Amino acid sequence: MRSIKTIQAACFCFGLVFMVLSVGLPAEAADKENCLMCHRYRFVGRIDENGKRHNYHVDEKSYSGSVHRNVPCRDCHTYITKIPHDPVTEEVNCANICHITPPFSQEKFSHQKIIDIYNKSAHGIKPEDSDEAKKAKPYCKYCHLNEKYTRVSEELIAYEETLRRCLNCHQEKGVTQAYIHMTHRLRKKTTRSPQEIVQLCAKCHQDLELMKKLKVSEKGLTAVETYNRTLHGKAVALGSHETADCVSCHASSVIHDIYKKDNPESTVYKDNLNKTCHHCHSETNNWFVKIGVHPSTKHDENPVIQLMSIGLRLALYGAVLSLVGLMLFETYGRRKDGIKFLLRHGTSWRGKSKRRPK
Amino acid sequence: MSTSSKTFVVAGKEIVEDDDYITLVDGVGPIPRDIYKYVKSDPTGDLPRYSVHIVIQHLLIFVTFIVLSGTGLPLYFSDLSWAQYLITLFGGIDLAREIHKVAAFTMMFASAYHIVTIVGGTSRKLLKGEFDYRRTIIPRLKDLSDFFQDIKYFMGFAPYRPKMEKFMYKQKAHYLAILWGSFVLMAAGSALLFPDVVARLFPDTVTKILPTGIVDEVAFPSFFQSLARLMHADEAVMALIVIAFWHWLNVHLVPGRFPLQWAFLNGKITREHQLEEHFLEYLRNLQEIPEEREYMRKLLKEKGFEISQKVTVEDIPRIL
Numbered sequence: 001m002r003s004i005k006t007i008q009a010a011c012f013c014f015g016l017v018f019m020v021l022s023v024g025l026p027a028e029a030a031d032k033e034n035c036l037m038c039h040r041y042r043f044v045g046r047i048d049e050n051g052k053r054h055n056y057h058v059d060e061k062s063y064s065g066s067v068h069r070n071v072p073c074r075d076c077h078t079y080i081t082k083i084p085h086d087p088v089t090e091e092v093n094c095a096n097i098c099h100i101t102p103p104f105s106q107e108k109f110s111h112q113k114i115i116d117i118y119n120k121s122a123h124g125i126k127p128e129d130s131d132e133a134k135k136a137k138p139y140c141k142y143c144h145l146n147e148k149y150t151r152v153s154e155e156l157i158a159y160e161e162t163l164r165r166c167l168n169c170h171q172e173k174g175v176t177q178a179y180i181h182m183t184h185r186l187r188k189k190t191t192r193s194p195q196e197i198v199q200l201c202a203k204c205h206q207d208l209e210l211m212k213k214l215k216v217s218e219k220g221l222t223a224v225e226t227y228n229r230t231l232h233g234k235a236v237a238l239g240s241h242e243t244a245d246c247v248s249c250h251a252s253s254v255i256h257d258i259y260k261k262d263n264p265e266s267t268v269y270k271d272n273l274n275k276t277c278h279h280c281h282s283e284t285n286n287w288f289v290k291i292g293v294h295p296s297t298k299h300d301e302n303p304v305i306q307l308m309s310i311g312l313r314l315a316l317y318g319a320v321l322s323l324v325g326l327m328l329f330e331t332y333g334r335r336k337d338g339i340k341f342l343l344r345h346g347t348s349w350r351g352k353s354k355r356r357p358k
Numbered sequence: 359m360s361t362s363s364k365t366f367v368v369a370g371k372e373i374v375e376d377d378d379y380i381t382l383v384d385g386v387g388p389i390p391r392d393i394y395k396y397v398k399s400d401p402t403g404d405l406p407r408y409s410v411h412i413v414i415q416h417l418l419i420f421v422t423f424i425v426l427s428g429t430g431l432p433l434y435f436s437d438l439s440w441a442q443y444l445i446t447l448f449g450g451i452d453l454a455r456e457i458h459k460v461a462a463f464t465m466m467f468a469s470a471y472h473i474v475t476i477v478g479g480t481s482r483k484l485l486k487g488e489f490d491y492r493r494t495i496i497p498r499l500k501d502l503s504d505f506f507q508d509i510k511y512f513m514g515f516a517p518y519r520p521k522m523e524k525f526m527y528k529q530k531a532h533y534l535a536i537l538w539g540s541f542v543l544m545a546a547g548s549a550l551l552f553p554d555v556v557a558r559l560f561p562d563t564v565t566k567i568l569p570t571g572i573v574d575e576v577a578f579p580s581f582f583q584s585l586a587r588l589m590h591a592d593e594a595v596m597a598l599i600v601i602a603f604w605h606w607l608n609v610h611l612v613p614g615r616f617p618l619q620w621a622f623l624n625g626k627i628t629r630e631h632q633l634e635e636h637f638l639e640y641l642r643n644l645q646e647i648p649e650e651r652e653y654m655r656k657l658l659k660e661k662g663f664e665i666s667q668k669v670t671v672e673d674i675p676r677i678l
Contacts, residue, residue, distance in 0.1 A: 228437070231433070231550065231587075233436075234433050234434075234436035235433065235436075235451050235452075235455070237436045237437070238432060238433065238436050238441060238442060238445050238450075238451040238454075239442070239445070239450055239451050240450075240451040240452050240455075241452060242452050281553065281554045282554060283554035283555060283557075283558060284554055284557070285554075285557055285558060285560075287557040287558075287560040287578065287579040288553060288554050288557030288558075288579060290578075290579050290580050291553055291557065291579050291580050291583045292580050292583065292584065295580075295583075295584060295587075302581065302584070304581070304585070305581075305584055305585060305588060308585065308588060308589070309588055309592070312588070312589070312592040312593065312596065313592070315596065316592070316595070316596040316599065319535070319596065319600055320596075320599055320600060320603060320604065323600065323604040323608070324603060324604055324607075326528070327604060327607060327608050327612060329509075329512050330508075330512055330612070331612050331613060332512065333511060333512025333513065333514070334512075334612075334613055334614070335613060336514065337511075338395065339613045339614050340613060340614075341613045341614075341616050342616060342617070343399075343401045343614055343615060343616060343617070343628070344401065345398070345399070345400060345401060346398050346399065347394075347395065347396070347397060347398060347399060347630055348399075348613060348614035348630060349394060349395035349614075349630065355514050355517075
């Protein structure tokens with residue numbers, strides 16, 4: 001009897017361990033060509049001619065949780081044609097067509113459309129740009145770091161309930177992924193937090209030397225500084241998720257269509273401001289859009305504001321110093337006339353007046 | 359004020375004082391100016407000063423003021439390290455902004471409540487014919503002379519503090535400052551909260567009539583917004599500093615008030631405080647409260663304050 005119980009317990013434990021382990025098993029990444037055969041090793045890499053170390057390890061678990069989990073390696077790394085492959089010299093081209101057909105679509109997926117929009121924007125490299133500008137302009141990977149294959153946080157979406165009805169007709173796996181993807185995109189304009197956006201843009205736009213080289217306008221030079229002075233900037237600095245960051249105003253929902261403000265395509269072009277501000281401010285008019293979103297650091301140039309500022313400062317010092325001074329003076333005078341500090345039952349005037357000896 | 363000297367018998371002694379020293383109250387007796395040194399007081403207060411409405415309004419303003427400072431200051435000083443910690447206390451900036459708005463509307467409600475109380479109370483007194491502007495917070499010329507006499511007293515040049523009404527010069531100045539400050543903070547705060555509504559005050563048609571150059575030059579809404587930003591922040595910081603470094607100390611920490619003045623909780627003032635700083639109001643208290651008359655009559659007898667035979671009643675100034 002006893003041995004049966006022991007075997008039962010052992011089976012139960014084993015089963016439990018197996019269940020826990022199998023839950024933790026990573027989902028299968030799209031690696032049909034088995035690149036991970038080599039790249040799964042943590043120290044696969046080389047030392048180049050300059051003595052610099054390169055690590056080519058791909059963490060399967062991270063990759064299978066990333067946005068690109070369904071994309072086979074060679075869809076992006078197209079220049080690899082044989083195994084073992086030659087040293088890689090080319091960059092990945094995000095405009096490549098990959099062999100994935102999105103749900104509800106016939107054509108293969110590509111980032112080409114957004115890249116076209118981006119290339120037209122102020123950040124796209126133009127033939128007439130100087131060499132410095134060409135070098136300074138950010139490319140896809142500058143902003144989309146894909147660091148550690150940036151995990152998409154999808155657990156925040158309460159999709160189970162909404163999705164239940166879809167499952168009546170649709171296959172669970174495909175429709176769940178599509179649904180999560182869409183709701184994730186719908187939830188926010190960007191996946192980045194406003195703080196990350198401001199930080200990202202400021203990385204270049206706060207670099208005054210770089211900006212001067214690129215000959216940006218006087219207002220553009222101080223854009224980060226002046227934004228940080230506004231309520232928008234201050235609220236974002238303190239962690240707000242509701243306040244406007246850079247792309248809230250400077251880009252439409254396409255995000256990549258950032259233009260200079262004198263370009264009629266721009267969301268901050270003077271005729272488009274009404275519409276842009278209207279996203280958050282329910283009532284806008286031609287006066288409203290003149291309110292400084294990047295108020296000049298020299299706004300004190302306005303003589304009225306300058307006078308007000310000086311006046312308020314004087315009032316502050318005057319009020320505090322005179323009132324506290326009066327209080328101290330009063331205390332001195334009353335103490336001399338015999339008042340004691342502590343208020344008790346009876347009277348506070350317990351002392352002898354030292355003022356008028358009789 | 360006459361400066362002629364007269365002789366009185368006070369506490370069995372004959373003394374020479376100017377005729378402001380003794381105030382004769384019918385049925386009570388001659389009250390010397392420094393009687394506050396001889397009275398007995400209850401630290402929680404003896405005489406009525408504020409109605410329950412004023413106490414409630416003060417508490418509302420008091421609480422909302424602290425909440426508004428706590429949620430507003432970090433925004434003004436957003437680049438300083440403590441701002442983040444303070445804002446976390448209020449559940450993050452987005453919640454803190456909502457709390458700020460709720461507190462602001464509560465404070466505005468308290469202000470409206472105050473106006474209703476003041477207007478209602480005043481009109482009731484007017485109807486009864488009891489209204490006396492000297493008992494109100496309305497500034498008078500006397501406040502200025504009171505101030506100078508008080509300064510003289512503090513310096514040791516004048517023997518006694520001036521006889522002041524229910525509200526002395528300090529309180530009147532503070533009240534006026536609060537009136538101005540609340541108006542500025544509410545107006546500027548509303549302009550910051552509803553920039554679109556403020557911009558609507560300048561209708562689109564005006565923009566269209568004026569040539570573009572002028573609109574850009576003048577930029578009214580931009581100007582008003584900058585002004586509102588400046589006024590709201592600076593005025594609030596000033597209010598906070600004045601409350602923290604003067605009002606609290608002046609009310610609870612100076613001698614004779616320490617450790618706590620109960621007036622903001624029960625609306626009562628101590629007898630010695632009333633006599634010292636609001637002597638004329640005390641005389642009105644004597645008229646209105648029979649118990650107080652009885653107390654003062656007994657005290658004067660006990661301490662031996664009486665009018666010398668050498669003076670006639672006509673020589674003594676009558677306030678009431």
